[in-house]
Amino acid sequence: MTLETPERIQSMWEAASTQMRERRHPDDFPALPDIPAARYTSEAFYELEKKHLWSRTWLFVGLAHEFEEQGSYRTYTLNEAPVVVMRGRDGEIRAFHNVCQHRGSLLMKDEGGVARNMRCLYHCWTYDLDGKLIFVPDEHYFSGLNKEERGLKPIRCEQFGSLLFVNFDEQAAPLVEYLTDIPALWSDIPLDDLRLFDRFSFEVDCNWKCLQDNFAENYHAKYVHENTIDKVIDSKTSALQMLRGGHNAIVIKSRGTLTSGMGAAFFKSEDDSAEDQASKLAEISRSGQRSYNIFPNGTFPIAEYLFPIVMVWPIDAGRCKVEVSFVKTGDGPANEKLDADTLTFFKSFIGEDLDALAGMHKALAHGGIDSIPLCWSEQFIYNHEQHIDVVMGRENVPQELAVVAVDLPYAHA
Ligand code: FES
Ligand SMILES: [Fe+2]
Numbered sequence: 001m002t003l004e005t006p007e008r009i010q011s012m013w014e015a016a017s018t019q020m021r022e023r024r025h026p027d028d029f030p031a032l033p034d035i036p037a038a039r040y041t042s043e044a045f046y047e048l049e050k051k052h053l054w055s056r057t058w059l060f061v062g063l064a065h066e067f068e069e070q071g072s073y074r075t076y077t078l079n080e081a082p083v084v085v086m087r088g089r090d091g092e093i094r095a096f097h098n099v100c101q102h103r104g105s106l107l108m109k110d111e112g113g114v115a116r117n118m119r120c121l122y123h124c125w126t127y128d129l130d131g132k133l134i135f136v137p138d139e140h141y142f143s144g145l146n147k148e149e150r151g152l153k154p155i156r157c158e159q160f161g162s163l164l165f166v167n168f169d170e171q172a173a174p175l176v177e178y179l180t181d182i183p184a185l186w187s188d189i190p191l192d193d194l195r196l197f198d199r200f201s202f203e204v205d206c207n208w209k210c211l212q213d214n215f216a217e218n219y220h221a222k223y224v225h226e227n228t229i230d231k232v233i234d235s236k237t238s239a240l241q242m243l244r245g246g247h248n249a250i251v252i253k254s255r256g257t258l259t260s261g262m263g264a265a266f267f268k269s270e271d272d273s274a275e276d277q278a279s280k281l282a283e284i285s286r287s288g289q290r291s292y293n294i295f296p297n298g299t300f301p302i303a304e305y306l307f308p309i310v311m312v313w314p315i316d317a318g319r320c321k322v323e324v325s326f327v328k329t330g331d332g333p334a335n336e337k338l339d340a341d342t343l344t345f346f347k348s349f350i351g352e353d354l355d356a357l358a359g360m361h362k363a364l365a366h367g368g369i370d371s372i373p374l375c376w377s378e379q380f381i382y383n384h385e386q387h388i389d390v391v392m393g394r395e396n397v398p399q400e401l402a403v404v405a406v407d408l409p410y411a412h413a
Contacts, residue, residue: 003241009251012239020236025376032382033404034371040207041365045401046317052392054079056169058178060298064162065195074112084108088130095157095166096131101150161191180245194327201323206361208320211312215299216380224356228349233289244410246295246387248380251288318361
């Protein structure tokens with residue numbers, strides 16, 4: 001396993017610095033074949049993703065703390081399907097198709113709230129918080145209706161710490177297996193105690209993978225983020241590790257221990273308690289920025305107190321929505337100024353990314369580029385694209401759209 005200890009990260013940074021000085025990439029790194037550009041633009045590929053990717057993967061939908069009490073719920077549209085996530089009377093959080101089992105009306109219409117039951121507005125069929133059908137008006141009009149068989153259709157819903165994921169595939173491997181090496185890499189994070197601090201979203205005119213790729217490489221940092229991120233971290237001194245399952249992990253060396261101002265909340269300040277300093281999270285956070293891509297559409301740039309979880313959701317082949325959930329770990333120090341600075345800093349550099357991506361869909365979609373070459377520091381994109389084909393089934397991907405299978409140097413548990 002790599003990237004777990006500060007010592008290992010330090011040695012990978014040293015290797016990266018040496019490579020940079022010697023102007024080379026690691027000798028044993030495989031050549032990466034080009035990615036067909038049409039994967040980002042073709043309707044056919046988008047349809048394949050709907051059918052075989054989003055229907056089979058664990059998708060992050062929020063934090064357990066957002067479902068504080070019995071009946072707390074949120075509604076979603078995931079892969080075009082209406083979904084409701086609800087905390088039941090027994091305290092368990094469940095997911096269901098948000099569809100009435102009478103004639104298929106949309107059941108819960110608000111974005112979220114606290115409900116006493118789930119009642120369809122059409123003919124008042126009513127379900128309890130666990131999805132069981134409990135009331136049918138004039139039930140005697142139906143011949144042979146068995147309410148027990150007409151509960152809401154469940155969707156797999158599992159938690160990793162307080163992170164909630166759903167999966168439409170009843171046969172899917174459990175979430176913790178799906179996450180491969182991530183649980184070991186996050187063993188120092190107080191995952192049971194993450195709380196939502198702020199959430200916002202924006203829409204972008206490009207394929208969802210253009211954004212996901214953007215959050216998976218730092219090749220652009222020096223140019224796009226010259227006056228923001230690049231001032232804070234040294235993207236050329238990065239410890240990168242592709243993980244099995246299409247996930248990725250990176251720790252980028254910071255340019256110093258920041259104590260105030262822009263970006264400070266991403267790093268450890270000097271005056272933290274001795275107890276905190278003893279923790280691995282503190283040690284790594286003091287010297288670098290950690291970030292993880294969770295397949296297929298999540299990015300988790302972990303920091304000690306306050307950090308964003310960035311999800312990219314497709315709207316259509318050429319448009320996507322980026323949803324940012326800022327979370328706080330445990331009960332870190334309340335520092336409103338630092339929190340506000342962190343959000344301002346994040347919004348400013350994500351704005352720079354969006355400026356860079358403006359017009360990308362049109363540029364990609366009209367025959368001006370056939371295929372995409374990737375460099376060593378863009379290797380996470382290859383891992384992502386290759387794993388998309390693995391999940392969708394290589395037999396389902398037309399050859400002109402497929403990624404060439406490469407034996408990638410994964411971390412081994
Ligand atoms: S469709 Fe919901 S009660 Fe008829
Ligand atoms: Fe960026």
